Amino acid sequence: MRNARSYFAPLAIGAPQPVREIPVTPSRMIHFFDPSNAKLRGKVPDMARSADVLLGNLEDAIAADKKEAARAGLVEVGREADLGGTPLWTRINALESPWALDDLVTLVTEIGSVLDVVMVPKVEGVEDIHYVDRLLAQLEARSELQRPILIHAILETAQGVANVEEIATASPRMQGISLGPADLAASRRMKTTRVGGGHPGYRVIADPSSGDARPSYQQDLWHYTIGRMVDACAAAGIFPYYGPFGDIKDEVGCEAQFRAAYLMGCVGAWSLHPVQIGIAKRVFSPEVDEVRFAKRVLEAIPDGSGVHMLDGKMQDDATWKQAKVLVDLATMLARKDEELAEAYGL
Ligand SMILES: CC(=O)SCCNC(=O)CCNC(=O)[C@H](O)C(C)(C)COP(=O)(O)OP(=O)(O)OC[C@H]1O[C@@H](n2cnc3c(N)ncnc32)[C@H](O)[C@@H]1OP(=O)(O)O
Ligand SMILES: O=CC(=O)O
Ligand SMILES: [Mg+2]
Numbered sequence: 001m002r003n004a005r006s007y008f009a010p011l012a013i014g015a016p017q018p019v020r021e022i023p024v025t026p027s028r029m030i031h032f033f034d035p036s037n038a039k040l041r042g043k044v045p046d047m048a049r050s051a052d053v054l055l056g057n058l059e060d061a062i063a064a065d066k067k068e069a070a071r072a073g074l075v076e077v078g079r080e081a082d083l084g085g086t087p088l089w090t091r092i093n094a095l096e097s098p099w100a101l102d103d104l105v106t107l108v109t110e111i112g113s114v115l116d117v118v119m120v121p122k123v124e125g126v127e128d129i130h131y132v133d134r135l136l137a138q139l140e141a142r143s144e145l146q147r148p149i150l151i152h153a154i155l156e157t158a159q160g161v162a163n164v165e166e167i168a169t170a171s172p173r174m175q176g177i178s179l180g181p182a183d184l185a186a187s188r189r190m191k192t193t194r195v196g197g198g199h200p201g202y203r204v205i206a207d208p209s210s211g212d213a214r215p216s217y218q219q220d221l222w223h224y225t226i227g228r229m230v231d232a233c234a235a236a237g238i239f240p241y242y243g244p245f246g247d248i249k250d251e252v253g254c255e256a257q258f259r260a261a262y263l264m265g266c267v268g269a270w271s272l273h274p275v276q277i278g279i280a281k282r283v284f285s286p287e288v289d290e291v292r293f294a295k296r297v298l299e300a301i302p303d304g305s306g307v308h309m310l311d312g313k314m315q316d317d318a319t320w321k322q323a324k325v326l327v328d329l330a331t332m333l334a335r336k337d338e339e340l341a342e343a344y345g346l
Contacts, residue, residue: 025087222242295323
């Protein structure tokens with residue numbers, strides 16, 4: 001573990017200086033595509049126009065015999081596609097796999113200058129981040145890159161969850177963490193075949209009372225993990241994301257799961273299919289009425305102190321900070337989206 005004095009020192013001679021602040025840009029959805037698929041590569045400019053972040057996936061969902069084609073396809077995208085300023089991320093293969101080393105070496109040396117973030121799957125602890133951190137620094141130095149590539153960890157093993165606070169602060173490159181509910185379910189031996197979302201069997205039931213049916217409510221299987229992840233990220237100054245929702249046809253279920261994550265503090269989710277881009281955009285952009293109310297709170301309490309009443313609701317220093325979170329997010333999104341800017345009055 002680096003000490004406080006050396007935390008921001010480059011890990012290789014000639015590597016760029018690590019960033020002090022993680023860039024705050026729209027990332028309501030990290031849109032996954034398979035770069036081995038030539039037809040999808042042709043759609044990259046369209047995808048980049050509709051998604052906040054585009055991610056070339058090299059790991060799970062890419063068959064073993066397509067791994068090299070996916071890596072080469074992503075290099076082609078990085079070199080040739082017009083992304084119009086949309087950040088390009090990748091998810092490399094797991095560090096234990098035969099492909100991870102070549103993923104990093106090839107991508108950083110070939111397209112490092114246009115690659116913003118490397119998503120690392122199945123992170124178990126700080127040692128995984130430290131390995132990628134040092135290797136990235138060496139490769140950045142070799143390629144004479146001027147800015148560091150950031151790291152995003154997927155929280156998808158029981159050990160990773162046990163170490164989530166240390167993972168979040170393992171390197172100044174840490175951009176954020178995503179929940180990986182499919183692998184995490186397997187790692188924990190949870191009894192589900194779903195990729196994220198709820199389960200009808202996970203519920204609380206009311207006590208029996210004579211003659212009445214006992215109401216029962218489905219609970220969120222991911223609440224605990226999202227809570228841990230959000231706190232670890234907020235404490236470290238990095239960003240938490242809900243990961244994949246695999247039931248593509250269940251748009252209502254997807255929206256509900258994304259909204260629960262948004263309300264708990266996540267800034268975005270993965271979109272696996274174009275239909276989920278719209279869902280994430282809707283959910284992770286604050287509601288117009290909330291933003292307009294939050295603006296009124298900030299206007300009513302210019303110095304953010306004291307106690308005030310607004311529409312019968314108590315406002316004080318804490319609600320001022322809540323309002324600031326919403327207005328700051330809305331302002332950042334409004335810079336990218338004219339429709340939102342108009343709706344928010346920003
Ligand atoms: C647990 C995890 O690790 S999750 C992360 C790994 N998984 C992934 O990355 C999956 C990414 N998504 C996909 O592979 C696909 O969306 C699937 C397999 C889920 C569904 O694919 P399909 O059955 O082809 O979906 P569907 O028929 O609705 O596709 C409609 C159109 O959207 C396109 N499309 C589907 N997914 C995507 C995508 N992620 N990005 C862009 N376009 C897409 C299809 O190519 C198709 O285009 P066309 O009309 O020009 O032929
Ligand atoms: O990689 C994602 C997951 O849910 O597993
Ligand atoms: Mg996974």
